[in-house]
């Protein structure tokens with residue numbers, strides 16, 4: 001498929017209504033396909049709903065003249081095409097891979113947007129070669145013949161990132177990437193994220209954890225109560241003051257060499 005090289009996201013007046021409540025409320029934002037961005041918000045602020053919109057799983061509740069929900073410059077997408085332009089790794093996806101396929105098959109399945117390889121899938125030598133390269137890049141080659149359901153969360157997540165990267169997406173969306181990882185596994189994952197960013201794939205990191213922020217991220221979008229609460233560059237938005245307002249409690253942000261810690265006061 002032809003890769004579309006434009007704005008990644010253009011949202012104008014985007015709202016999502018569920019059970020008489022706006023779970024996203026009049027969201028206006030643009031993200032270019034050359035930005036590394038963190039989307040941060042407390043539990044229930046609308047982050048997962050935002051991910052569902054950008055992966056084509058749901059649509060805005062209103063589609064009037066003022067509403068624009070455009071991805072890579074297009075209003076309408078074939079979902080499997082969209083998923084090939086956009087790499088995505090979420091806990092939901094990881095749950096689908098609680099199955100006894102190998103790490104290698106997991107990565108190959110990225111070419112088909114499937115969970116594993118089916119009889120009607122034609123796996124080419126080029127696909128195998130690409131999958132091997134990505135597994136190497138993610139530094140999990142020794143595990144490629146292991147069954148994914150026997151791997152640790154951190155190992156399985158790296159296979160899923162490799163799966164997302166086989167299609168060479170312009171943008172990789174990572175949802176709570178260090179969820180359930182211990183401190184060492186999280187640090188290894190952050191190193192891998194930095195490697196991906198250095199190789200030119202842009203990262204959209206969706207998280208409530210400041211510790212997931214890597215130095216390459218310089219734009220911060222805060223969601224609160226279904227709205228964009230703040231949006232801007234690191235120095236302006238990613239501050240103790242703004243984060244305290246975001247989480248409705250006094251927090252202190254410590255930053256060193258682009259990495260961060262957040263402590264309640």
Ligand SMILES: Nc1ncnc2c1ncn2[C@@H]1O[C@H](COP(=O)(O)OP(=O)(O)OP(=O)(O)O)[C@@H](O)[C@H]1O
Pocket residue numbers: 018019023041042043044045046047048049050208
């Ligand atoms: N299908 C639905 N029907 C009703 N309410 C919903 C639905 N989906 C989400 N919500 C509500 O919308 C709000 C935003 O949910 P969402 O999952 O997007 O938040 P989140 O920021 O991802 O939260 P978390 O960090 O806990 O995953 C929550 O209050 C949630 O209960």
